[in-house]
Amino acid sequence: MWNYEKKLQYPVNITKCNPQMAQVIMSQFGGPDGELAASMRYLSQRYAMPYREVAGVLTDIGTEELAHMEIVSAIIYQLTKDLSPEEIKKSGFDKYYVDHTTGLWPQAAGGIPFNACEFQSKGDPVTDLFEDLAAEQKARSTYDNILRLIKDPEICDPIKFLREREIVHFQRFGESLRMVQEKLDCKNFYAVNPAFDKLCACEMNK
Amino acid sequence: MWNYEKKLQYPVNITKCNPQMAQVIMSQFGGPDGELAASMRYLSQRYAMPYREVAGVLTDIGTEELAHMEIVSAIIYQLTKDLSPEEIKKSGFDKYYVDHTTGLWPQAAGGIPFNACEFQSKGDPVTDLFEDLAAEQKARSTYDNILRLIKDPEICDPIKFLREREIVHFQRFGESLRMVQEKLDCKNFYAVNPAFDKLCACEMNK
Amino acid sequence: MWNYEKKLQYPVNITKCNPQMAQVIMSQFGGPDGELAASMRYLSQRYAMPYREVAGVLTDIGTEELAHMEIVSAIIYQLTKDLSPEEIKKSGFDKYYVDHTTGLWPQAAGGIPFNACEFQSKGDPVTDLFEDLAAEQKARSTYDNILRLIKDPEICDPIKFLREREIVHFQRFGESLRMVQEKLDCKNFYAVNPAFDKLCACEMNK
Amino acid sequence: MWNYEKKLQYPVNITKCNPQMAQVIMSQFGGPDGELAASMRYLSQRYAMPYREVAGVLTDIGTEELAHMEIVSAIIYQLTKDLSPEEIKKSGFDKYYVDHTTGLWPQAAGGIPFNACEFQSKGDPVTDLFEDLAAEQKARSTYDNILRLIKDPEICDPIKFLREREIVHFQRFGESLRMVQEKLDCKNFYAVNPAFDKLCACEMNK
């Protein structure tokens, strides 16, 4: 279970509306490679992960991604909360506004609703960790794209923090993958799925 | 931000596989009225909620629904983790298994991937609270349906706990709605959306 | 069955193109809280509604929402039918135009295709009526948002009519809910689902 | 606008539950080639149809498909309304039941929610009529498939009526297509879209 602590993992203090950029950043809330997708990917995968240490990494990072989702949500809300109807129409934010006012709803920048097809939980430790390495690279690229479009330091500062964390997560998943491969202790580590085949019971939960 | 506490809000100790019922219960993980939908609904809505007290209720319940998602996930995993290939085929679980082995992935019982169209965040306090009242009733009905299908006490016991919590949440959202309507202090409380119109600044954040 | 009467429930006479606003209003045709969703929600729910009187309300309102869908469709078509290619490009309507010319196709303003995940039919009278109360509030908020963006009386006039009808429907669903709760005649009206449990046969179809 | 007449276009009197076949028939309610899709396809297309007579055909058939949707809904409800929990589990209907009890919700037999991608409204008279000819053939094939699976006359009788109507609609759309091509009066009738190009004003609304 989780306990809420009433603070952001990294502060967000935005003083100017920018509905166009809010809609772009929305992809890191509810887009294909956003923080909600990341959190649900890792928190779902941990059940079938047979190695306690790696399951712990998935829980930790999945929990941190919830905090990132909260940071991104704060950015989007601060970029849109004081808009006038004229600003909404002029910026093209009207297509989002009509259905959600200035409320937050998880979608990609292009309008695709958040959906579980955007991530996978495969029930195979090696495969799930490759999924996670790819996920962190995709999130990193999304932040790179945001940073190419936005130069306002009020926005860029928390975005840069989030981007750095993805690289740290990428490294932790890399270490987890090495650990899994060593436990399997075999050249062709595809011969068995320790999450299902129950052939290497001695290796698990160390 | 959230801190993870390594315990379930309510214990789950299931000793017998039941893949058919696991797939039915899956709707309370990733289905239209499941715990993930509930959590994301409330955690998304809180940004545009202009009354601090009600925003706090959304955060609290949204956080508790994460814990419920974890309970449901544990139920599903314990019902499927020791299946043999023969049991998988015989129970019809093979259609899920082929894509996720015994990993967890948020979908409805009928196979629909979790998606954000299953909940709404409208940016209007009265409307969002009616959405939430309906959501709690829908979750309650889903648990009712599960309890009509399953009699095994190992499964029913945590399901009954979860069902009771939905009713408590329903009551808290009812109180929140009364609070919002009193703050608006007007017969026709649809005349203004305090989340957007900024007409009742004095009423907010009390 | 239905008989078509060749007139709109409320007249629509729009003399000026406005493709940007047409796309915003489109959410009340095929968006998450639009008229098509409303109609299909009520017309689907009526089968499992065990009280004849309430089933009649669902049929009536579901039929009226079809008429509203027709009004919204007429608004959208009149706002776009005489566009030149230059106007289409300049207004951003080109992304819709390329796939539908100036034909009508049910989608949300942000591009999401109409889909059944946007409404629920739960087979439980209390739950379905809360779903309906929420639906009417969500439709009302959408019309509020449209009215904040548009001031042209040719458009606002039918939109205001439609908004008023949602409030009337909300009240009728409120009365229906009270009737259902009285028929169940018990404090904890969640103890039984009269649509399924067949425990209160005497209460039904009065 | 539409007026509801409290009778089915064709009677449905089913006396035996059959949840497996109910789920198969569900595709004609909310499936890709079902009655809801048909109705929405034709009622949407009529706005951009420049020939009054053909627009009238679209309204007529779109209205009749609503009546067909009602017949199919009645079949499904009568096939499932008196199920016991044991029958629900044994027949595999549990995956639908958990989210909708015995309420109706538009989905395909395989679980896909009804969605607007399943039909097209292209804003071009010739194209829309080919879409409609194809739609009627697809509906006809779906009914053929149902009739190969079901032999119970209580079910087959209304299904056969519905299948016959699709063939009648196919013929009416064929006549409409000929009428459109004659009005365009040119060998290469793709040279102009009378719904948009406004080049043949004299041809329209005859």
Place this chain on the structure above:
Amino acid sequence: MWNYEKKLQYPVNITKCNPQMAQVIMSQFGGPDGELAASMRYLSQRYAMPYREVAGVLTDIGTEELAHMEIVSAIIYQLTKDLSPEEIKKSGFDKYYVDHTTGLWPQAAGGIPFNACEFQSKGDPVTDLFEDLAAEQKARSTYDNILRLIKDPEICDPIKFLREREIVHFQRFGESLRMVQEKLDCKNFYAVNPAFDKLCACEMNK
């Protein structure tokens, strides 16, 4: 199986960026009536087509649509590959860019991800061929719409080639339909589905 030949079926040489039109043309890559949908429709349908000659037409045209997908992809990439961040923001391409940089990903102009609900494979020769006739008309109309919006000959030239090919395909599907109807050799060619009913074995694979 397929062999790749490193040349486009028709040359594409675009020298000026145009991100707005790139997004419109994207519908012919991954939109409801685009080349990917066309190719997958025909390559899927050919398995259940009982007449060898018509199955060959489906394979041929399905393969050619892959080549068309490649032409459309080249157009989109050449229209966007040298964009600056400022051009991306100004043109509204930022909502696509944030998730895909200038990579290609199959979606409609309005943002809908390519999905299989956009085409049908019905397992009935007459029905599938009507589906295909409609598909070619829909693709033709989409190209017509593009040609109304774009006048730059560098873009229009390959678009006109693609449009012409759709008309040729339409004619080939028309001939295929006549061939199927002749083989069935009966006035009411709906009485049997030769793909399933196996009643006319002598007719097949001629």
Place this chain on the structure above:
Amino acid sequence: MWNYEKKLQYPVNITKCNPQMAQVIMSQFGGPDGELAASMRYLSQRYAMPYREVAGVLTDIGTEELAHMEIVSAIIYQLTKDLSPEEIKKSGFDKYYVDHTTGLWPQAAGGIPFNACEFQSKGDPVTDLFEDLAAEQKARSTYDNILRLIKDPEICDPIKFLREREIVHFQRFGESLRMVQEKLDCKNFYAVNPAFDKLCACEMNK
């Protein structure tokens, strides 16, 4: 462009119907980690890949995955083509059959229509190659799951061939990733996206 060669990359000769397993194997046709997804992922990514050699690998493997899609299609069709209505009902294949007879349509085993959210094309060489490594692992795991459920050598033989090819592709993408990282020639290879930033022109197209 592609040329079709009328032979399968690996022979498929199945002599016994097995509709339950056909539906499971369907995930390798149109499921989240199936051959169609793989092909479209690689054929889409190649446009923004700045290194000619790696773009060639994407074209080669994307083309081979089309051939794999054809093998999987042949397996599914041979497993279902001679079914009787009774076998269809008994095996649960009826939910697919009603909408597609025995035609092929790309969906996952659990019924989810093929959709582009199931893969990503990010426009960043390092990221896209990690996406591809993960994709090959996910496909490999899916084949592993199929092989745990099916023992019939007629089916297993081509499935084993396909599984082996995924491992070969995984290795080729690993080599491609090393090549990209060497070309970038910098420890922190995330500092630049050569597909967009155009900073290392000299490195490209070698």
